[in-house]
Amino acid sequence: VLRLGVYRERIAPYNGQNDAQYETVSVTIERESHQALGIRLSGSWMESGIYVTEVVPDSPAAHTALLCPYDRILYVNDEDVTNCQLQQVSSLLQSNEKVTLVVSRKRSTLPVSHSRTKSAPTSHDSHFSPPLSSSAPLSQKSVSCDSLTPPMPPHHAATINLNRDFTSQELQHKFITIVKEPNESLGMRIGGGLGSNEGDIPIYIANIHPQGCVGKTQQIWKGDILIGVNGNSLVGLTHGQAVATLKATVETAKVEMTVVEGPETSLGAFNFIPSWLYWQKLPRCLQFPKTVVLFRTPGASLGFSIVGGEDPTRGAQHIHILFVVQDSPAAKDGKLKCGDRLLSVDGQSLEKVEHSKAVSMLKQTGTKVVLEIVSWLGTEI
Secondary structure, eight states, X not given: OOOOXXXXXXXXXXXXXXXXXXXXXXXXXXXXXXXXXXXXXXXXXXXXXXEEEEEOTTSHHHHHTOOOTTOEEEEETTEEOTTOOHHHHHHHHHSOSEEEXXXXXXXXXXXXXXXXXXXXXXXXXXXXXXXXXXXXXXXXXXXXXXSSBOOOOOOOSSOBOOOOOGGGOEEEEEEEEEEOOTTOOOOEEEEEEEEETTEEEEEEEEXXXXXXXXXXXXXXXXXXXXXXXXXXXXXXXXXXXXXXXXXXXXXXXXXXXXXEOOSEEEOSSSOOOOOHHHHHTSOGGGOOOEXXXXXXXXXXXXXXXXXXXXXXXXXXXXXXXXXXXXXXXXXXXXOOOTTOEEEEXXXXXXXXXXXXXXXXXXXXXXXXXXXXXXXXXXXXX
């Protein structure tokens, strides 16, 4: 069995409804009250806008045969959503059993598949019992990643750099208060954490029961990042530690959650599984770099190529590992893989560095090379 982790992206920038390269299509979706529409959404990957990333087979959306992956949603029931946030569009889509969408897509372009990873996150706190009562006062502000109680030290074998400057990294977050009965389940599932099957990633909401305590608030969505519970930070925790923090609230009547809106979400009963692009869009204080040390003989290649870098026409592009050469120092070390983001070389940052400069920096290294990288799962097909 050969399993390849790949990333596929061919979306051209959207240049407005009047661009001759684009066409608009009206789609009406009707569903039963118990049905999901069957579409997955994502925030813009190249500029503003909400896009369809997947149409679920045999769903009401699929039965129209009109929606395609990467359609940009312009209107929902005659309401202009071109500048709306992901959560606003999700709310509009779920508010009626009959939804009329106006979408934009590039003419004469075949739909491009952007599959997500097939491995679902481990479910915890997943007893989807109906709530007895819930309420959710909401406030939004900026929060620095060190404003919550520091996490317990993660028990993880990899060399993870957790001494980042959190004070300069501010997140747009929201406080949500869940009121419940003692011993009542929150009605949600989480994924992620350091050392999880998905990599070293923050804790995210994988699923929400619509009739659970969290679901009834309609203020937390699948794909949101959960960074704190009752003032205790979840940033830098393993999955098990995050689950333990949530379980510690089981007997309380009020749970305060600190949440950052995720760059993607999904509708329906299925688990949300983040794409490779999802992790790329997270702020640095929610990424967990690790150090890779490579050794080579004088004059030998490190054994990997890179892509990206500062570009005068396309702007700043992150430096990523394009491929790793077999039997090379990088391949024998086994820690670098295609898609990893390269942050620094021997302590020199690669932020806003041109591609040619990054190549030169790598070539000028000695027999011992220290790399700082961020790894995520690719997209399995």
